[in-house]
Amino acid sequence: MEKKQKTYIEDIDRGxxxxxxxxxxxxxxxxxLTPEIIKEMSKEKNEPQWMTEFRLHSLEVYHSLDxxxxxxxxxxVDMENIITYIxxxxxxxxxxxxxxxxxxxxxxxxxxxxxxxxxxxxxxxxYDSEVVYHSIKxxxxxQGVIYTDMETAIHEYEAIVKEYFxxxxxxxxxxxxxxxxxxxxxxxxVYVPQGIRVEIxxxxxxxxxxxxxxxxxxxxxxxEKGASLHFIEGCSAPMHSVINLHAGCVELFVKEDAxxxxxxxxxxxxxxxxxxxxxxxxxxxxxxxxxxxSFGSKVSMLYPMSILKGEGARAEFTGITFAAQGQTLDTGTxxxxxxxxxxxxxxxxxxxxxxxxxxxxxVVKIAENAHxxxxxxxxxxxxxxxxxxxxxxxxxxxxxxxxxxxxxxxxGRISEEAxxxxxxxxxxxxxxxxMIVRGFVEPITKELPLEYAVELNNLINLELEGTIG
Amino acid sequence: MxxxxxxxQNLKSSIEHTEILKGINLSINQGEIHVIMGPNGAGKSTLxxxxxxHPKHEITEGNILFEGESINGFSADEKAKIGVxxxxxxxxxxxxxxxxxxxxxxxxxxxxxxVKFLPFKKALREQMKLLKIDExxxxxxxxxxxxxxxxxxxxxxxxxxxxxxxxxxxETDSGLDxxxxxxxxxxxxxxxxxxxxxxxxxxxxKLLDYIxxxxxxxxxxxxxxxxxxGSLADEIESKGYEWLSNQGGV
Ligand SMILES: Nc1ncnc2c1ncn2[C@@H]1O[C@H](COP(=O)(O)OP(=O)(O)OP(=O)(O)O)[C@@H](O)[C@H]1O
Ligand SMILES: [Mg+2]
Numbered sequence: 001m002e003k004k005q006k007t008y009i010e011d012i013d014r015g016x017x018x019x020x021x022x023x024x025x026x027x028x029x030x031x032x033l034t035p036e037i038i039k040e041m042s043k044e045k046n047e048p049q050w051m052t053e054f055r056l057h058s059l060e061v062y063h064s065l066d067x068x069x070x071x072x073x074x075x076x077v078d079m080e081n082i083i084t085y086i087x088x089x090x091x092x093x094x095x096x097x098x099x100x101x102x103x104x105x106x107x108x109x110x111x112x113x114x115x116x117x118x119x120x121x122x123x124x125x126x127y128d129s130e131v132v133y134h135s136i137k138x139x140x141x142x143q144g145v146i147y148t149d150m151e152t153a154i155h156e157y158e159a160i161v162k163e164y165f166x167x168x169x170x171x172x173x174x175x176x177x178x179x180x181x182x183x184x185x186x187x188x189x190v191y192v193p194q195g196i197r198v199e200i201x202x203x204x205x206x207x208x209x210x211x212x213x214x215x216x217x218x219x220x221x222x223x224e225k226g227a228s229l230h231f232i233e234g235c236s237a238p239m240h241s242v243i244n245l246h247a248g249c250v251e252l253f254v255k256e257d258a259x260x261x262x263x264x265x266x267x268x269x270x271x272x273x274x275x276x277x278x279x280x281x282x283x284x285x286x287x288x289x290x291x292x293x294s295f296g297s298k299v300s301m302l303y304p305m306s307i308l309k310g311e312g313a314r315a316e317f318t319g320i321t322f323a324a325q326g327q328t329l330d331t332g333t334x335x336x337x338x339x340x341x342x343x344x345x346x347x348x349x350x351x352x353x354x355x356x357x358x359x360x361x362x363v364v365k366i367a368e369n370a371h372x373x374x375x376x377x378x379x380x381x382x383x384x385x386x387x388x389x390x391x392x393x394x395x396x397x398x399x400x401x402x403x404x405x406x407x408x409x410x411x412g413r414i415s416e417e418a419x420x421x422x423x424x425x426x427x428x429x430x431x432x433x434x435m436i437v438r439g440f441v442e443p444i445t446k447e448l449p450l451e452y453a454v455e456l457n458n459l460i461n462l463e464l465e466g467t468i469g
Numbered sequence: 470m471x472x473x474x475x476x477x478q479n480l481k482s483s484i485e486h487t488e489i490l491k492g493i494n495l496s497i498n499q500g501e502i503h504v505i506m507g508p509n510g511a512g513k514s515t516l517x518x519x520x521x522x523h524p525k526h527e528i529t530e531g532n533i534l535f536e537g538e539s540i541n542g543f544s545a546d547e548k549a550k551i552g553v554x555x556x557x558x559x560x561x562x563x564x565x566x567x568x569x570x571x572x573x574x575x576x577x578x579x580x581x582x583x584v585k586f587l588p589f590k591k592a593l594r595e596q597m598k599l600l601k602i603d604e605x606x607x608x609x610x611x612x613x614x615x616x617x618x619x620x621x622x623x624x625x626x627x628x629x630x631x632x633x634x635x636x637x638x639x640e641t642d643s644g645l646d647x648x649x650x651x652x653x654x655x656x657x658x659x660x661x662x663x664x665x666x667x668x669x670x671x672x673x674x675k676l677l678d679y680i681x682x683x684x685x686x687x688x689x690x691x692x693x694x695x696x697x698x699g700s701l702a703d704e705i706e707s708k709g710y711e712w713l714s715n716q717g718g719v
Contacts, residue, residue, distance in 0.1 A: 416524060421561040424521050425571075425627065426549035426578035435574070439565025439610070 015462060016109040017267055017296075020238035021102045023210045025128070029085035031212075035059060038182055041085045045151060045185070048158065058171040058181025065175040071361070072299045072328040077273050082245050083213045084183040086128040092149060093133050103127050110236065111451075112205050119451060120232075121200035122147045126217055127207050129185040140198060146191040147202050150218050153189035160191060164220055168251040168279040168307070176247045176275045180216050184249065187217035190231060192258075194224040201263075201449070203232040206248070208272075211240035219250040221260065223286075228259040232452070236296075239269040243298075246272055252280035254288050256310060261289040265452060267459055268296035270326060276302050284310030284339075291447060292319040294331050295459050303361060305334040308342035308370075315344040320444050320456065322463050323356030323388070332362035332379075332393075337370040337403075348379040349441055352388035353463070360392040364405075371402040381411040382440050384433065434464050471498045473537070474666045475635055480531035481691075482519045488529070489515045491691035497635070500663040502680060505670045506702065507688035508710050513670045514558050516688065517639045521545050521555040535635070549579055552634030552665075556624035556641045562612040568623065569593060569607040572630050579631050596629045599659070601652050617644035625656040636660065637668045642676040654679030674702040687713055 027044055029037050038059055042052040067074060093099050096113055107113060107125050116123040122136035124147070131149035140147070146157060154161050171181035188204040208215040215237075223229050237244060246268065254260045260280070268274050274297040280288040290304045306315035315335050323329040335344040350358035360379045381390035392409045414436055422432035437460055438445075445453040475497040482490040489512045497503055507513050519526045520533065522545045533540050535551060543551070563571070572593060577584040594604060602622055612620050621641050628636050638657070642650050657680055661667055669676065677699060685701040686693045687710065694713050695701065 415561070418561045418563050420521075420523055420545055421557065422563065422571075422575075423545035424549055424555050424557075425575035425631065426546050427575060428546050428578070429544070431574075431578075432546075435566055435571075436563060439563055442565030 017236045018238045018269065019109065021106060021209050024089045025086050026089040027087040029083060031083050032080045033059065033084065047154060050162065051154060055182050058178050061171045062175060062178035062182055065178055067175055071301055072330050074273060074275065074299055076243060077245055081212065083210065084216065085185055086210050086213050087130050088127045088132055090132050092131055094135055096133060099133055103132055106207060107205065110205060115203065115451060120203050121198060122202040124149060124188045124204035126186045126204065128210050128213060128215065131186050143196050144193040145196060145198060146189065148189055150187040150189050150220065160222065161189065161220065164222060164251060164253055168281050169249050169277050177249065177277050180247050180249045180277065184216045184218040187219045190221040190229065192223045192227040192229050195226045197228045201230040201232050203234065205234040208237040208244060208246065212242040212244065214245040214247060217248045222253045223255060223258040223260045225255045226257045230261040233264040235266040235268065237269045237272055240271050242271065244272045246274045246276060248276045250278035252288060254280055254282045254286040256284045256286055259287045261291065263291040263448065263452065265293040265455060266295065270296060270298055272297040274300040274302065278304035280306045282306055282308050282310065282313040282315060285312040286310060287314040289316040290318065290333065293456055294321040294329055295463065297329065298327060300329045300331060302331045303334050306344065307336045307338060309338050311339045312341045313339060317346045318444050318447055319348040320441050321350040321358050322460065323352045323358040324463050325354035325356055328357040330359045330361055332360045334363040335375065337366040337373040337375065340370055341372045342370055343374040346377045349444060350381045350390060351384065351437055352390050353384035355387040357389045363395045365397040366399060366403050368399045371400050374404040376406040378408045382437065383413045434461060437464065471500045471663065474499050476534040478532040480519065480533060481529045482515060482526050483529050484526050489691055490519060493693055495686065495693060497666045497668065499666055501683045502661060502667045502669065504677065504682040504685045504702065505668065505688050506672065506685060506705055511688045512691045513688050514639055517555055517637045517670060520637055521553065522548055546578065554628050554631055554633030554636045556628060556636065556638040558639040560612050560620045560624055564610050564613050566611050567608050568611055571611050572627060576630055593630065596626055600626055600656055602626060618646060618649050621645055622649060622653065625653050629656055629660060634665045635668065639670045640672065642671050642673055650675055651679060674706050677702050689714060
């Protein structure tokens, strides 16, 4: 029986994203967190001993750390009430035919198999805690590219996983990184060998269906010297009246002269705490490009970090955040310039409406040795009404004199004069606002591959619908 | 006899509790061109904005009839759909939407019909050519970084595309060079026919070298104090507005 939603969750129809399936599982952990649950889960996953130990160690770290003293209120997240591991009642499949019908339909509605046929070189699809589908084009396999789920990787490519796993984001980094280390499950593993340029993107999609559950996928990507890759991550979940938690972790290793573009559109339901950690370690003359769209969730804290470790390394960050009623989206990016001649370019836009809170929180740190480094930060916020809030909290920490730094922040309300101007040409108030918002994010949608630009615009329209005005 | 298009009856308006329009009476028939002149701050733009339903202006008294029906309660988009157009004194800049996409959306909104991409593009190019606007402006963001004169020309382009029944031009000629004034006047003359009407707000009689108005009105302190033919513009050019202020009120 559908019970009435709690009032703090805005009850809007989020279309296809909101269709929930019956929960069927082959294994489900007890609620809460104990070494026993962790051991059981590791055993269920048939993991090597070092991973079981890693998990148990992470759990200890988790218990030893406090919640961050800054940022939005996340005290409501109570691990005693969150199911950390739910295995859907299917194994990993390499053909959509073998994926259970309702799960397949979910991904169909999200457009994944279609995108796979038309625009992707490989696809991974995770449902609750496990990856249910994975595929990669044969040409890539022949070139030595590996794209598989983390569970498979840990067995078949154990040496690589062991070398990189939670080295960019160590469990002690913060409480939810430690939690992730203890209970991670699913996610994708990509390895691009030296000199291989993967021209068509790979995409992993993470769908959290079960109520009161957590999703803790781990994405590990290694792009070797001179290689390149565009990886796309999609996330969504249907609406539930209990809290869900997403504490994924993304670790990217971009080697000398390599390029990695990591694009995400996260579209969570309004009961989700999205506490995701993403980090890239960028070597000499290599480039990381983040494209990040944050929609939905009750609270999001998301600050992809780039560590520019090698001389001439580059980071680009392009982010869009949309906070509506009852939502606090605290997003941004961090860049550590840790070598000379490194550069970063940050471009963030946020929109808030209906009392939503959108905060840009960012750090640019330029170390003592990072002379001749360059950084440009531009963040703009657009508030659609008087009830909404926006803030920018950029921290800039420069430890040497030979740097070139540009910073620009703009916070503003949607212009009534502009709305009137558009309306005077026959455009309805709602559409006028939507046009202004789309125009506001245009510099970013322009950067996206067409399908994602379309998805982004659809999401914006969805968010703008109904309650505006 | 031609039909009455617009009739303004004793219109009063206020903005943030300050009364600006203090009883305007004005009647415009199809096929006519009217000019409103008046000193700075007289309420000319206010009248234009009230006609277009600017949300900050409130009608406190009186009536606006369009084709015989009251349109007091209409929103700006509803006005556009029945054929009212305002060329703004200070057109807004709207980032991220191109002139072409915007105009296609506007055309479709005003006509209530989908507008096909290619035929529209072609028609738009023709219009741009007539107005001596470079084609590349179609893919620029709406008014963003346009010079003052370019913005004004872009307003006339929008008018040409939307083909309104009543076009109100609020100082469209201000800030235009001599050639541009001519181009704008041509644009207006192309639009003008026996079924529509044009209301021109201006400070300069230069524009009237090319456009022949049926009436010239003088607006002073929220009221129309004098109405005459085109010669009134010449009189104002030489004598200013002082002499009119004691005639006001009636
Ligand atoms: N928000 C406001 N609050 C109070 N007074 C206002 C407001 N907006 C406009 N006004 C006043 O209304 C009066 C009329 O302004 P309007 O813009 O209509 O003048 P105008 O005749 O178009 O002048 P111009 O020739 O300079 O364009 C002015 O005195 C102006 O200061
Ligand atoms: Mg004016």
